[in-house]
Amino acid sequence: MKPSQPNKLPTWLAQPTTPVPRAPRHQVNFLARNQRHVQALLARLAQPAPVPRATHWQLTPPMRLLQLGLMLLVISLVHSPVGLWLLALLIGGQLLLLSPSQLRRFIVSWALSSLLALSFIWPSYWLAGPSTLLLFWGKSSLLLANAQYYRVTTALTDFLTALKAWHCPDVIVMTFAIALTYLRMLGNYLLQTMAALDMRTVAPTKHPYRLIGSLFGQLYLKSYAYALELYAAMEARGFNGHYVTVPTTHVRWRDYLVVSPYVGVLLVLILRGV
Amino acid sequence: MELIKTAALSYDYPQTCGLDHLDLTIQTGEFVCLMGPNGSGKSTLLRILSGLAVASAGTYTFDGQVIDAAWLARPAQRQQLHQQIGMVFQNTDVQLFNSSVAEEVAFGPRQLGLSPAAIDQRVTDCLALTGATAFRDRVPYQLSGGEKKRVALASVLALNPTVLLLDEPLNGLTISAQTEMLALLQQLQAAEKTIIMASHNYQQVQTVGDRFIIFNEQHQIAADVTQAELAAQTTRQAELMKL
Amino acid sequence: MHIPDNYLSPATCGTLAVAMTPIWTVAVLKVKVQIKQHRETLPMLGIAASLAFLIMMFNLPIPGGTTAHAVGGTLLAVLIGPWAACLALTVTLVLQAVLFGDGGILAIGANALNMAVIMPFVGYACYRLGQKWHHEKLGLAVGAYVGINTAALVAGIELGLQPLLAHSASGAPLYCPYGLNVAVPAMLLAHLLVAGWVEVAFTLLVFQFVKKVAPTNLYQTPIRTNQRPWLYLLGGLVLLTPLGLLASNTAWGEWSTSELKTMLTQQHVSTQVPQGMVSGLHFKALFSDYAIAGLPVSVGYILSGVTAILIFLLLMRGLQHETQPTK
Ligand SMILES: Nc1ncnc2c1ncn2[C@@H]1O[C@H](COP(=O)(O)OP(=O)(O)OP(=O)(O)O)[C@@H](O)[C@H]1O
Numbered sequence: 001m002k003p004s005q006p007n008k009l010p011t012w013l014a015q016p017t018t019p020v021p022r023a024p025r026h027q028v029n030f031l032a033r034n035q036r037h038v039q040a041l042l043a044r045l046a047q048p049a050p051v052p053r054a055t056h057w058q059l060t061p062p063m064r065l066l067q068l069g070l071m072l073l074v075i076s077l078v079h080s081p082v083g084l085w086l087l088a089l090l091i092g093g094q095l096l097l098l099s100p101s102q103l104r105r106f107i108v109s110w111a112l113s114s115l116l117a118l119s120f121i122w123p124s125y126w127l128a129g130p131s132t133l134l135l136f137w138g139k140s141s142l143l144l145a146n147a148q149y150y151r152v153t154t155a156l157t158d159f160l161t162a163l164k165a166w167h168c169p170d171v172i173v174m175t176f177a178i179a180l181t182y183l184r185m186l187g188n189y190l191l192q193t194m195a196a197l198d199m200r201t202v203a204p205t206k207h208p209y210r211l212i213g214s215l216f217g218q219l220y221l222k223s224y225a226y227a228l229e230l231y232a233a234m235e236a237r238g239f240n241g242h243y244v245t246v247p248t249t250h251v252r253w254r255d256y257l258v259v260s261p262y263v264g265v266l267l268v269l270i271l272r273g274v
Numbered sequence: 275m276e277l278i279k280t281a282a283l284s285y286d287y288p289q290t291c292g293l294d295h296l297d298l299t300i301q302t303g304e305f306v307c308l309m310g311p312n313g314s315g316k317s318t319l320l321r322i323l324s325g326l327a328v329a330s331a332g333t334y335t336f337d338g339q340v341i342d343a344a345w346l347a348r349p350a351q352r353q354q355l356h357q358q359i360g361m362v363f364q365n366t367d368v369q370l371f372n373s374s375v376a377e378e379v380a381f382g383p384r385q386l387g388l389s390p391a392a393i394d395q396r397v398t399d400c401l402a403l404t405g406a407t408a409f410r411d412r413v414p415y416q417l418s419g420g421e422k423k424r425v426a427l428a429s430v431l432a433l434n435p436t437v438l439l440l441d442e443p444l445n446g447l448t449i450s451a452q453t454e455m456l457a458l459l460q461q462l463q464a465a466e467k468t469i470i471m472a473s474h475n476y477q478q479v480q481t482v483g484d485r486f487i488i489f490n491e492q493h494q495i496a497a498d499v500t501q502a503e504l505a506a507q508t509t510r511q512a513e514l515m516k517l
Numbered sequence: 518m519h520i521p522d523n524y525l526s527p528a529t530c531g532t533l534a535v536a537m538t539p540i541w542t543v544a545v546l547k548v549k550v551q552i553k554q555h556r557e558t559l560p561m562l563g564i565a566a567s568l569a570f571l572i573m574m575f576n577l578p579i580p581g582g583t584t585a586h587a588v589g590g591t592l593l594a595v596l597i598g599p600w601a602a603c604l605a606l607t608v609t610l611v612l613q614a615v616l617f618g619d620g621g622i623l624a625i626g627a628n629a630l631n632m633a634v635i636m637p638f639v640g641y642a643c644y645r646l647g648q649k650w651h652h653e654k655l656g657l658a659v660g661a662y663v664g665i666n667t668a669a670l671v672a673g674i675e676l677g678l679q680p681l682l683a684h685s686a687s688g689a690p691l692y693c694p695y696g697l698n699v700a701v702p703a704m705l706l707a708h709l710l711v712a713g714w715v716e717v718a719f720t721l722l723v724f725q726f727v728k729k730v731a732p733t734n735l736y737q738t739p740i741r742t743n744q745r746p747w748l749y750l751l752g753g754l755v756l757l758t759p760l761g762l763l764a765s766n767t768a769w770g771e772w773s774t775s776e777l778k779t780m781l782t783q784q785h786v787s788t789q790v791p792q793g794m795v796s797g798l799h800f801k802a803l804f805s806d807y808a809i810a811g812l813p814v815s816v817g818y819i820l821s822g823v824t825a826i827l828i829f830l831l832l833m834r835g836l837q838h839e840t841q842p843t844k
């Protein structure tokens with residue numbers, strides 16, 4: 001419907017948009033790249049909990065974490081190719097239990113991280129020779145595979161359960177829980193602000209750092225506001241410094257049985273003074 | 275003139291559907307109201323029209339140019355599109371990222387290579403139009419919800435876009451402020467700007483919109499009618515009143 | 518600057534984790550005091566950790582078309598206080614290592630020392646000095662630059678010591694293969710030339726924004742109360758733990774400058790037998806070579822690691838009763 005009153009728009013606004021002529025020049029679009037990264041992070045955070053494998057030997061979260069730590073320690077301490085080979089077979093066997101989609105996710109991120117590891121280590125070829133390079137890379141890949149396997153098969157909340165079960169102080173468990181929750185909120189906020197910034201960027205940015213400064217300044221103030229609100233909400237629900245939303249899991253004898261070989265190997269390694 | 279055209283446009287979020295096979299055409303100078311229940315896909319459509327998201331399937335054509343991921347990947351083209359299209363977000367909080375309201379409004383024009391006097395003129399004009407002159411030197415972060423809405427609109431207007439995408443711009447405004455803003459939008463329409471506004475308050479917009487696109491809960495278009503046509507459909511009007 | 522696993526020997530990881538425990542303990546105590554004054558500090562710890570996560574993830578453009586990322590240690594120290602920043606950054610580092618694959622899991626102690634302790638505290642000290650001399654921004658800029666470079670230097674030393682600390686019988690490095698002469702210059706160069714400046718620009722601009730928009734949201738340095746006991750406790754513990762380790766590990770004590778030099782030259786000049794082959798073929802021989810001479814190095818480390826963790830847990834447990842409701 002056309003307005004009844006006379007038009008009082010300023011002249012520049014009443015004219016059609018005149019596109020700015022611009023010299024085509026190379027621009028680094030850091031916004032787009034960061035938007036992709038934050039999106040990937042949010043997707044990772046929103047990932048559904050992994051489907052539990054229906055095996056009798058499913059470990060409880062605290063034991064999974066312990067197993068991961070022990071496994072990494074064992075790999076670090078073993079220096080013989082044969083030993084590493086055996087350990088690789090072990091993780092390979094575990095991979096068989098993954099669902100195809102989990103396996104694909106595992107392989108992609110493991111391959112990427114292990115290539116990244118190679119890029120840091122290849123100069124050592126000239127310093128220490130090919131065997132050191134190969135051994136180092138093999139071990140790095142093996143460590144990365146184990147860590148990645150843990151990530152693929154563990155829900156984010158399992159990590160909190162594990163911390164709680166290992167008698168981590170409440171303050172720290174709570175800090176982790178809040179960090180994970182708010183990572184999603186702040187990530188979303190950052191993503192949307194970048195979108196808004198993108199919408200109003202009509203020419204190459206001359207001072208990207210000033211923008212980034214206000215982006216993160218804003219994000220900090222938002223965090224502060226969230227903290228105030230969260231504290232108010234916590235108090236309103238009768239918060240008294242004791243944080244128990246994470247269920248504690250009790251360790252079963254079966255868990256000890258699964259973990260004991262690692263401890264055994266570790267002890268052997270240590271006692272033989274590797 | 276045909277400005278915006280979508281053909282079988284769909285958008286999927288990781289777990290849910292956002293839009294399902296949308297076909298619509300919008301002419302230059304139209305005032306379109308998007309209506310529909312919560313989660314029906316209004317904001318999603320605006321995100322695609324603005325070039326912030328790319329359709330999962332189907333095509334989107336703006337001013338004769340097919341807008342797809344490859345086209346948007348080139349910064350110069352993306353920026354050109356964003357100069358033509360301005361958007362006020364549903365959550366205006368995220369839209370204000372400068373340290374003062376005047377800075378916020380000047381952010382766009384400053385990139386156009388205008389003289390400082392011209393920039394200042396634009397800031398003053400935009401703030402006056404949206405009734406935000408009083409908080410020119412305030413920090414956007416500390417404004418109230420309604421105040422933020424006005425500043426967000428001012429900062430979008432300062433770039434003089436051809437198309438205005440407004441996601442629930444009236445939310446949080448008082449009745450008189452809503453009337454003022456609608457009057458401003460009508461004036462902009464008279465200046466040949468195209469306005470696409472998402473709203474779920476039929477009472478507010480029933481007299482200003484030329485055309486109403488109504489979504490259903492299945493993320494499809496349930497009806498695409500002109501103001502006159504809608505006025506004749508009493509049952510549909512009654513449904514819209516309940517939104 | 519995140520050190521991945523396998524670059525540091527388990528012994529070094531253990532030592533650094535042990536060195537971190539008293540610092541973490543004091544940080545928790547200090548933050549508890551801070552919480553008493555500003556109650557929102559409690560949730561702020563977690564939220565700041567997620568903020569730090571996003572900062573470390575954000576690609577900043579640098580001239581030449583590539584990108585770098587800031588760490589934000591100094592910035593966080595100025596915004597929420599150095600002790601709270603230490604805890605928040607530690608939480609970030611643990612999350613990154615365990616759940617997102619950035620930095621090593623065993624190397625958490627080392628990474629926390631570099632990025633959650635050295636960086637925020639060095640940065641914050643410079644900032645406070647600047648404040649005292651009425652050049653707050655200059656102090657902050659210097660702090661950000663010096664902070665990240667000190668952290669990089671320490672990381673370089675940690676890495677560079679590995680070929681000396683852990684090598685096979687023939688001298689082939691078992692962990693990080695770069696000696697001090699490579700690791701330290703490489704780390705420093707990258708940070709002195711690029712990452713340091715990125716950090717400075719980022720820190721200053723965010724600080725400026727917050728200062729302009731909401732100056733009250735900056736961390737207010739508490740009025741100096743009697744801080745001596747804390748300082749003594751911290752200093753004492755930090756000094757004592759590594760000393761205990763040094764005693765159990767002869768390798769550490771045996772260095773002299775000349776030896777260090779010969780070791781370094783040996784490392785990088787001599788051509789070696791392919792070590793992997795040797796150990797593969799003479800599996801048993803290798804083991805017997807190692808299992809001699811009194812207490813094995815790693816046992817000492819692991820025992821002290823376990824002890825420190827136990828002490829830490831006990832301390833935390835004791836503290837918990839203050840906040841728990843009386844039953
Ligand atoms: N970021 C997102 N991730 C996943 N799903 C989303 C996201 N944003 C929206 N959706 C889903 O997509 C659908 C359409 O959402 P959209 O925001 O477009 O609705 P809307 O019509 O704007 O609703 P409202 O009136 O509440 O603003 C909804 O089902 C919603 O749950």
Ligand SMILES: [Mg+2]
Nearest residue numbers: 316317364441
């Ligand atoms: Mg919406």
